[in-house]
Amino acid sequence: MGIVKTVAVIGLGRVGLPLALSFADRGYRVIGVEKQSATVDSIRSGAMPFHETGTQELLERVLPSGRLECTTRVADAASADHIVLTLGTPALAHIEIDISDIRRVLDELLPLLREGQTLILRSTVAPGTTEWLAGYLEQRRGFAIGEDVFVAHVPERIAENHFLEEIASLPCIVGGVGEGSAARAGDLFECFGTEIVHTSPVQAELAKIWTNILRYTHFAVPNLLMMNCEQYGANVFEVIDLINHDYPRGGMAQPGLTAGTCLRKDFAFSEERSSAPGMLLAVSRVHESLPLFLVEGLKRRTGGTLRGRKVAVLGLSFKRDSDDVRDSLSFKLMRLLERELAHVARHDPHVPEQSEPLETALAGADAVIVATNHSAFDGVLRQVPSEALVVDPWNMTGSGQVFAYASELAVA
Ligand SMILES: NC(=O)c1ccc[n+]([C@@H]2O[C@H](COP(=O)([O-])OP(=O)(O)OC[C@H]3O[C@@H](n4cnc5c(N)ncnc54)[C@H](O)[C@@H]3O)[C@@H](O)[C@H]2O)c1
Structure with a gap:
């Protein structure tokens, strides 16, 4: 890897924590940011805050290496080469994505970002959100995205309880804003050894949400049939x-x-x-x-x-x-x-x-x-x-x- 790069992972939930551990396990220096101090305390003490197959052992292996540092302060992420957002993206009752967590974190990072950094959206988002994020940085900081600062959507497609096996087996979809962003995001995720598939940000967003829509629809049919059979x-x-x-x-x-x-x-x-x-x-x-x-x-x-x-x-x-x-x-x-x-x-x-x-x-x-x-x-x-x-x-x-x-x- 040459010079060891630093990756910040913001939001150490079901997706973020296994990812942070996996980056640390592959040799990166990792700054894990989580606003819930109980979660940070639990990680520091060596106890996974939830069950995810194999991650307790991984945490016990990673902690003594000193490569994972956990903090509650978003500002601490600003020193990293790559910043990966694994924040929750619920849906509002208005049938609309709720990006308030992402926006809040971006607003905190905004004054601290510097040229050369990569921002990666790992959360599941509505089509257009990655371009919006890039536009937000451009508008408020004057960065040329893909040249000064790099932005990509690299959606998480693992199924819970299969994280460690799937991070090392699923093809990794990379939707970079410009070629420079695609290359940097691809380099970061290369450490997992899976195929990197480049596409546009909106196609990456669509591929992720329609992966889940396919499953949701697939299971609706037998459920509807079950109700029909009862009739x-x-x-x-x-x-x-x-x-x-x-x-x-x-x-x-x-x-x-x-x-x-x-x-x-x-x-x-x-x-x-x-x-x-x-x-x-x-x-x-x-x-x-x-x-x-x-x-x-x-x-x-x-x-x-x-x-x-x-x-x-x-x-x-x-x-x-x-x-x-x-x-x-x-x-x-x-x-x-x-x-x-x-x-x-x-x-x-x-x-x-x-x-x-x-x-x-x-x-x-x-x-x-x-x-x-x-x-x-x-x-x-x-x-x-x-x-x-x-x-x-x-x-x-x-x-x-x-x-x-x-x-x-x-x-x-
Ligand atoms: N859970 C899954 O299996 C799964 C799979 C694929 C994709 N996803 C997507 O990944 C994203 C994250 O999902 P998740 O299940 O890990 O959610 P989660 O709620 O478990 O994790 C999000 C974490 O971010 C933290 N957070 C919120 N605001 C913060 C802030 N300002 N600073 C620091 N930390 C903050 C929360 O406290 C929480 O721990 C979502 O977009 C989800 O749709 C989830």
Whole structure:
């Protein structure tokens, strides 16, 4: 690498911290900036603030090297050669990207930036945001972007819990503002050894958000089919088998609660300027209506009311074997159950602080809803009271039925 360059990573969340550790592991000097001092304290003490496969060991390896320095001050990032922004980009209720975190950080950096530095947007953003960022720097500091200061979008496409394997395997998309920016951003990410694919900033932005839109849409179809099957008294798993069985153009996914901090909002970054307004909102509405579908299906099978009944919800995180509860539909499901005056018990082995033990949650339950397909729920049916109604959109129990009494189900 020649002279060791310094990389600042601003926003040490689910994306930023594993990335900062990975840069340090590849030999860079890294300045990690995070506004939450509890997170900085946790990192300094050698404890990952969340679970991400392999990163605890990586943190323990990186810390003694002295290559990672953590701070709460954005200004400390200004000394770096490369500044990577891994800040959150939620969607506003107005169906519009919320870039306020990015703007706040840019405003702090603005007076400190100097020629030769590279600013990389790693967050997921709406099309046009990278050019806006470049224009912002040009307008307020008079920099010629691509000559004095370099700006690129290098979107993060890893799936949670697969960071370390995917940072070293996924092609790295680089959308540089001008050739100079593309070259510098490419040089930085070369350390991960994957193919660097150059494109324009807007194409990089579109590629990232449409990667997620594709997944969100892909899972809406079986979920809509599940609701459709309920109307006809049909079995969704059997219909999906009929569709896919030996059919060369099949490939229907399985149903399940689909949400999470990325899928649930990234479609809005297209929808804010969509030429087919509403199409992706409809996809979102399919997923968002699933908790109500499960509650209504449960009610229909329990005499039309859930008042006073005990319902155990298994799984709080939005994703299998993850501890990430952000934008999980389990919470919407529980709120809806509470509005039916049901007694809600909850259990998630990955979220112990918000859980009760499995045995307590299941004891005396009139119904059990498998809300997340955690591998820990394999064989959970054995522990479910035989008179309980099991709601299992994931087919975790292997029973092949979304709604069935435990007593009717064969224990695998
Ligand atoms: N989580 C994923 O799996 C994933 C995958 C791909 C892309 N993304 C995208 O990456 C971006 C980051 O996502 P995330 O899940 O890591 O979010 P996150 O909320 O976990 O991390 C963002 C971090 O930035 C910090 N922060 C906010 N303002 C700050 C400031 N002024 N100074 C310093 N720190 C500040 C927050 O405290 C937080 O820790 C988003 O745009 C997201 O859409 C996420």
